[in-house]
Structure formats: structure tokens, C-alpha cells
Amino acid sequence: MKITCIVDDRAPRGSGLKAEHGASFLVEVEGRSVLFDTGSSAAVLLHNLAVLGFDPQQIDALILSHAHNDHTGGLAGLLEQVRGIPLYAHPDLFRERFRKASTGPRQIGPAVSREQVAEQLTLRLAADPVEVVPGVWTSGEIAPRPDPEGRSVHHMIRDGDGWTDDPYRDDLSVVVETGAGLVLICGCCHAGLLNTLASVHRAFGRTPIAVMGGVHLMHADTPTMDHVIERLQGYGPPQMWLGHCTGERAYLRLKAAFGDLVAACRAGTVLEF
Numbered sequence: 001m002k003i004t005c006i007v008d009d010r011a012p013r014g015s016g017l018k019a020e021h022g023a024s025f026l027v028e029v030e031g032r033s034v035l036f037d038t039g040s041s042a043a044v045l046l047h048n049l050a051v052l053g054f055d056p057q058q059i060d061a062l063i064l065s066h067a068h069n070d071h072t073g074g075l076a077g078l079l080e081q082v083r084g085i086p087l088y089a090h091p092d093l094f095r096e097r098f099r100k101a102s103t104g105p106r107q108i109g110p111a112v113s114r115e116q117v118a119e120q121l122t123l124r125l126a127a128d129p130v131e132v133v134p135g136v137w138t139s140g141e142i143a144p145r146p147d148p149e150g151r152s153v154h155h156m157i158r159d160g161d162g163w164t165d166d167p168y169r170d171d172l173s174v175v176v177e178t179g180a181g182l183v184l185i186c187g188c189c190h191a192g193l194l195n196t197l198a199s200v201h202r203a204f205g206r207t208p209i210a211v212m213g214g215v216h217l218m219h220a221d222t223p224t225m226d227h228v229i230e231r232l233q234g235y236g237p238p239q240m241w242l243g244h245c246t247g248e249r250a251y252l253r254l255k256a257a258f259g260d261l262v263a264a265c266r267a268g269t270v271l272e273f
Contacts (some may be wrong), residue, residue, distance in 0.1 A: 001135070001178045001273040003185065003212060006048050007014045008243040011267040014185055016051045018044045019267060022070040023187050023244045026054065027176060032133040035078075036063045036174050038186050040070045042077020046100040048267055056081040060257075061132050062121065064089040065187025066170045067097045070244075072110040079120045080110065087117065088138050090170035091125040097166060100154045105163065107258030108155075118181075129203050135177040139184075142171060142191035147231070148224050149192040150216025152246070166190075173213075175200055178273035181209035184238075188245050189215040194231050197238075210239040212265055218247030225250060229257045241265035 007024035011017040024041035026033060026049075033054075049056055057162055059082055065071050066089075094114040098105040110117075117123065123133045124130065129140035155166035168190035176183040182204060193215040201207045217228065232238070237258055242251055243265035255262045 001176065003176065003183065003271045004028075004052060005212070005265050005269040006035075006052065006268055007030035007037075007044055008265060008267045009267075010243065010264070015268050017048050017256070017267040020044045021244075022073060024048075024071075024074065024227065025174075025213065026134055026186055027174065027185070029133060029135050029176075032060045032065060033058055034061045034132055034136050034174075035053040035059045035110040036185055037065050037071040038062075038074030040073035040077055042074040042080075045074035046077060046081070050269070051173065052268065059085060061085055063132060063138060063174055064086045065170065065172055065174075066190060067093050067095065067107050067109045068088070068188065069111065071187050074108055075117070076112045079117070081186075083120050085121055086124045086132070088124050088126070088130055088132050090127060090141060090172055093125060095170070096158060098156045098158075098163070100156060105156060115159030124162060130173070137177075137204075139173040139175055139196065140201055140203060141169060142173075142196050145191055147192050147194035147196040147198070148227065149195065150188060150190045150219075152219065173200075175204060175208070182206050182271050183210045183212065183271070184208040186213035186215055188213065189213070193217070194228060197235060207235050208238055209236070209237070210271070212241045212271065214246055215242060216245045217249075217250035218245050220247070220250055225253045229253065237261060241269060241271065243269075
């Protein structure tokens with residue numbers, strides 16, 4: 001079992017890997033390869049895959065955490081490399097997404113339509129957890145969400161003739177079964193890290209021993225971080241390799257609270273079980 005961070009906001013100097021605001025992970029298990037998210041661009045995604053010695057045509061399945069283009073931006077380029085593989089995501093994936101801007105709402109959803117994707121890939125959209133390959137699952141829709149979510153005041157969807165806050169219904173994560181326990185891989189975790197951990201525990205009967213990826217605490221205030229840290233302590237806490245939208249301040253708070261259990265997840269980070 002091997003999990004590699006392909007794309008992140010940061011990449012180690014001298015590694016040959018490129019950084020961009022986005023996320024992508026490769027899960028390899030028993031000869032099968034699953035790509036989770038595609039970063040912001042095909043250029044960085046395909047470059048980093050090549051540097052890491054991986055041929056995109058070897059991908060057996062694709063999972064998308066949600067619609068935002070820092071996770072779906074490489075999809076169009078990937079479609080030129082792969083054909084016929086399944087794409088797992090939430091049914092809300094292709095809903096229009098927007099971000100507030102000074103010039104008006106700006107689209108931030110996938111650059112390719114559902115129809116274009118369906119011509120190349122087999123769509124498997126489900127709100128429930130789904131096993132993608134043996135030992136690799138989608139988390140399914142994260143609900144309920146009593147704890148803080150990873151929200152941005154800038155994200156919107158259409159609501160009739162007006163606008164409303166993005167509910168992030170499509171936000172899901174990946175659950176990997178390892179000999180050591182469950183590993184949770186988060187794209188952005190807009191549903192909230194605590195809500196996601198609780199949802200995974202309900203669905204799988206166990207709490208993840210490790211969390212990898214972006215957990216969208218970049219806007220979390222001090223009371224929210226205090227709450228997150230207190231609840232994580234009750235979970236063990238898990239080991240955490242954090243990057244992308246976690247936020248520097250939140251990362252430092254978690255590092256101060258949990259020490260060596262917290263590490264940075266940059267492009268090229270590899271976890272093996």
C-alpha cells in the first residue's frame with residue numbers, strides 16, 4: 001500500500017516537482033492505481049507524474065473530491081491520456097460553482113462538461129461510500145455536519161435568479177484500508193475535518209489512524225482551532241500529513257499541539273503501509 005502526493009501548493013526544492021494551488025494523490029495497492037483529484041492544471045499534474053516515474057495510462061480509476069478547479073483543473077488534460085476508466089464522485093459534481101470577484105461571479109467548476117467526461121470515462125456518481133478497488137473507498141457524502149466546516153465566504157452557487165452559499169454537498173474524501181488501520185485522504189475537506197472523521201467512523205466502524213491532505217482550516221479562528229484540537233485529542237489523535245488548504249497558522253497550531261504526529265504534505269510525499 002503506497003500513497004503519493006502528486007500535486008500540492010508546495011514542492012521540495014531540487015526535487016524537480018512543480019507546485020501549484022491544488023491537490024492530487026496516487027494510491028497504489030496490489031497492482032492497482034487510483035488517482036484522487038487532478039490539481040489545478042494538466043501541465044503540473046502530468047509533469048509531476050512523469051518526475052515520479054508514473055505513466056498516467058496505468059491509472060485504473062479516478063476519484064474527484066469535489067468540483068472546484070484546484071482539484072479538477074487537470075481533468076481535461078488527463079482525458080487525453082486515459083479512456084474507459086471509472087470516475088467516482090458525488091452526484092453534485094457537475095453543478096455550476098462560482099467565486100465572488102470584483103468583476104462579478106467567476107466560474108470555478110470543472111472546465112469540461114459532464115457529457116464530455118462521459119464520452120471518455122465511466123461515471124460512477126454516488127452519495128454513499130463506494131469501494132473503488134479492494135481496500136480503497138470513497139467516504140460518501142459527509143452528513144450530518146454539526147462541527148465547523150471548511151467554508152469560504154467567496155464560494156457560491158446559483159439559487160434561481162440569485163445566489164447562495166455553496167453547500168459543498170459534493171465534498172468527499174478517500175478512505176484507504178491498511179494493515180495498520182484506516183487512512184483518510186482529504187482533498188479540501190470543505191465538509192469539515194471533524195465531520196469527516198465522524199462520518200467515516202459511522203460508515204466504517206473505525207476512526208482513521210492517519211489523515212493526509214488539505215483540511216481547509218485556513219480561515220479557522222482561535223475558538224475553532226481550540227475546538228478542533230480538543231476533539232482530535234479524543235480521536236487519539238491521528239497522525240497527520242497536512243498541506244494544500246490547511247493554512248499555515250492552523251498547521252502551526254496543530255504542530256504545537258501534537259508534535260511529531262503532524263508533518264507537512266508536499267508534492268512528492270510518500271506514505272507506505
